[in-house]
Amino acid sequence: MRIDAWHREMLQRSPEYAQAVAELEADEFQRIADEILALRMEAGLTQTEVARLAKTTQAEVSLLERGEGNPKLATVERVLVALRRAVAREWTGVGVQTVSATHQAWVSVAASSTIGSAAGFVVMNADTNWLGQDSAQRSMQNSADFAVAA
Amino acid sequence: MEAPWVVEFYETATGRPVLLDEVESLMTARQQAKFREAISKLELHGRRLDGDYFDTVRGSKAGLVEFRLTLDRVDFRLLFVQQARRTFLMLVAYKEKRGGIPRPMIRTAEQRLKDWRDRHDEN
Numbered sequence: 001m002r003i004d005a006w007h008r009e010m011l012q013r014s015p016e017y018a019q020a021v022a023e024l025e026a027d028e029f030q031r032i033a034d035e036i037l038a039l040r041m042e043a044g045l046t047q048t049e050v051a052r053l054a055k056t057t058q059a060e061v062s063l064l065e066r067g068e069g070n071p072k073l074a075t076v077e078r079v080l081v082a083l084r085r086a087v088a089r090e091w092t093g094v095g096v097q098t099v100s101a102t103h104q105a106w107v108s109v110a111a112s113s114t115i116g117s118a119a120g121f122v123v124m125n126a127d128t129n130w131l132g133q134d135s136a137q138r139s140m141q142n143s144a145d146f147a148v149a150a
Numbered sequence: 151m152e153a154p155w156v157v158e159f160y161e162t163a164t165g166r167p168v169l170l171d172e173v174e175s176l177m178t179a180r181q182q183a184k185f186r187e188a189i190s191k192l193e194l195h196g197r198r199l200d201g202d203y204f205d206t207v208r209g210s211k212a213g214l215v216e217f218r219l220t221l222d223r224v225d226f227r228l229l230f231v232q233q234a235r236r237t238f239l240m241l242v243a244y245k246e247k248r249g250g251i252p253r254p255m256i257r258t259a260e261q262r263l264k265d266w267r268d269r270h271d272e273n
Contacts (some may be wrong), residue, residue, distance in 0.1 A: 001159045003168040003189040017181035037191060049202035062201050067184070067222045112254050 033067030040065065043086035043097060053082035153193035156237040163269060164232045169262075173243050181221040188219050197237060207251060212260050214241070217253065227251070229259040239266060 010017040024030055039049055040061075047061040054061070056075050063069035107150055160169045167270045179183060192199065207214035207229060217228040219242075225246035241259035242254065 001170060003159070003193070004159060004188055006159070006167065006170050007186050010182065015180065017182055020179040020183035023187070024180070024187065030187070034187075034191075038197075041195050041198060058201065063220075066188075067219055068223065081206055083229075 027067070030067040032076060032080075033065050036061075036083065037065040038085055039080075041085035043083055044089050045083075045086055050079060050082060050086075053086065054078040153190070154236060155193050155196035156234075157189055157193050157240060158233075159240045160239060160242075162267060163265070169240055169243060176226065176243060176245055177221065178230075179225075181224065184221045185219065185226075186220070192217070192238070196238075197232075207256060210256055210260065214256065214259055214262050218246075227256060231263060239263070241266075 007021075012020070040047070043050075045053075047058045047065075051058045051061045054075070055078060060069070060071065060075060061079060064071055064076065159167060161167050170262070174182065185260060202218055205216040207216055213231055214229045215231065215237075217230055219226040219228070226243060227246050228240050228243045229251070230240045233239045237266060239261045242255050244255050
């Protein structure tokens with residue numbers, strides 16, 4: 001049996017499961033976790049490499065991308081920024097064939113002369129949902145570094 | 151879009167999904183929902199997942215691999231084999247306890263693998 005078939009069956013016969021699935025789909029932490037894993041796969045980095053770039057530990061990266069633990073917001077922010085830098089380097093270096101919609105948007109805007117605000121857009125796009133206004137402003141500062149690095 | 155990797159869960163000859171029944175009895179509804187997400191990620195990324203997702207099972211002649219899951223702070227393990235190039239066959243699931251993989255779990259996984267291969271003519 002495959003997981004999709006089991007999932008459909010469970011939705012039919014278990015109201016508790018259906019409710020848990022709905023709650024999980026609305027869980028922003030889980031969405032951030034999904035994005036962290038997707039970005040890491042896209043960048044082709046190991047958890048240890050991400051940890052080194054984001055100045056954290058491999059165990060923390062592992063927990064983050066599983067949506068587990070109780071991470072500090074600053075850690076989430078550092079990991080996201082490090083991963084986006086890595087993905088951008090990957091793209092500018094060898095030309096990534098498969099990029100997510102977010103990155104396609106970033107690439108298209110970054111190709112214009114407003115690279116600083118474009119990078120800011122991407123970081124804010126995630127952070128305004130997850131970290132709030134103050135953090136989004138800090139991320140804009142990070143984005144300036146990002147534009148220079150890119 | 152079809153996932154690039156296939157994750158198949160062991161069923162008996164009569165089609166009973168015993169492994170997924172075990173998952174259901176081991177986990178809360180929320181853990182089951184997270185379990186489904188974790189398996190979807192495995193279907194998407196396959197062995198590209200690294201870090202602490204996989205571990206080889208020492209003492210298994212069948213080439214069993216452990217898939218490591220943490221769901222709401224509870225550690226679960228699935229034992230599987232890689233069948234074809236992009237197919238995983240999941241064989242047993244259990245809650246992790248200290249002291250390594252329980253021998254009965256390895257035995258059950260190897261029995262199920264033999265049964266599956268006998269029925270699917272794979273050697």
